[in-house]
Amino acid sequence: MDRPNWAPDEVDLTHPSVARVYDYYLGGSHNFESDRQFADRVLGVLPDMAAIAQQNRAFLRRSVRHLCQAGIDQFLDLGSGIPTAGNVHEIVGQLAPRSRVLYVDHDPVAVMHSRELLAGNEQTAVLAADLADPERVLADPILREHLDLSRPVAVLLVSVLHFVGDELRPAEVIRTYLDAMPRGSHLVISHATHEGNDEAADAQAIYNQQRSPNAMRMRTRAEVTELFGDLTLVDPGVVRIPMWRPDSPAGTGPASERYPGHAGVAFT
Numbered sequence: 001m002d003r004p005n006w007a008p009d010e011v012d013l014t015h016p017s018v019a020r021v022y023d024y025y026l027g028g029s030h031n032f033e034s035d036r037q038f039a040d041r042v043l044g045v046l047p048d049m050a051a052i053a054q055q056n057r058a059f060l061r062r063s064v065r066h067l068c069q070a071g072i073d074q075f076l077d078l079g080s081g082i083p084t085a086g087n088v089h090e091i092v093g094q095l096a097p098r099s100r101v102l103y104v105d106h107d108p109v110a111v112m113h114s115r116e117l118l119a120g121n122e123q124t125a126v127l128a129a130d131l132a133d134p135e136r137v138l139a140d141p142i143l144r145e146h147l148d149l150s151r152p153v154a155v156l157l158v159s160v161l162h163f164v165g166d167e168l169r170p171a172e173v174i175r176t177y178l179d180a181m182p183r184g185s186h187l188v189i190s191h192a193t194h195e196g197n198d199e200a201a202d203a204q205a206i207y208n209q210q211r212s213p214n215a216m217r218m219r220t221r222a223e224v225t226e227l228f229g230d231l232t233l234v235d236p237g238v239v240r241i242p243m244w245r246p247d248s249p250a251g252t253g254p255a256s257e258r259y260p261g262h263a264g265v266a267f268t
Ligand SMILES: C[S@@+](CC[C@H](N)C(=O)[O-])C[C@H]1O[C@@H](n2cnc3c(N)ncnc32)[C@H](O)[C@@H]1O
Pocket: 018, 019, 022, 056, 057, 060, 078, 079, 080, 081, 082, 104, 105, 106, 107, 110, 129, 130, 131, 132, 157, 158, 159, 160, 163, 164
């Protein structure tokens, strides 16, 4: 198999990665046969996975738009993924062009492709790091140069915390980030759930088998709400992803009640 220039040498092309599998769900081209085979197993039990991923991206757009309207101009996007259309820097570029965005991911393809795409863009930087090590991320010179932690920041954890198991204490991880930021900082979470959705539970089981890119820990609405700690949730609170401030009433509906993910936005 030829190695494309966006796949650094350390990448094992025969083992699927969360970032590249997600890229495949979204119709992207930064994935390999191992990713497509794994994704196809998930699609076998959750055939709507592509639409589910698109709806998650639509939530990302709506939430970032809300943050721009709330006056936020610094974004820490943790688990930012392989860039695809409608990334955070593109959304804020239209609404608040002076904003700064820092993308953080531990996937080499996501990091390399983000760096290539953003060459020459001084508003946006990329950091290769494990988001579950907040002290290391917060102390990194790239973060310190790019974001001003004396002013409010929005921390985005969009479709990633289900890859952070309970043993990594995700609520404490989040708290460490927010404690390093002043009042008025925001937190955005979207998170996979199996609540009321057996197909999603089957998909989770596939992620928890051998040859999986990452173990998965889906969470209930109550568990996702707990991750926000004592922050103040904006309306409508933690809800199924399509129901978080939909652009039109058509965005909600019976299918949305079973959408396998919850989301919310809160501030300190
Ligand atoms: C499902 S994708 C979501 C991408 C993007 N946030 C979105 O919603 O479109 C999850 C991303 O989180 C990254 N990720 C998972 N665990 C991580 C960790 N511990 N540290 C940094 N990145 C992580 C993966 O590499 C992947 O790119």
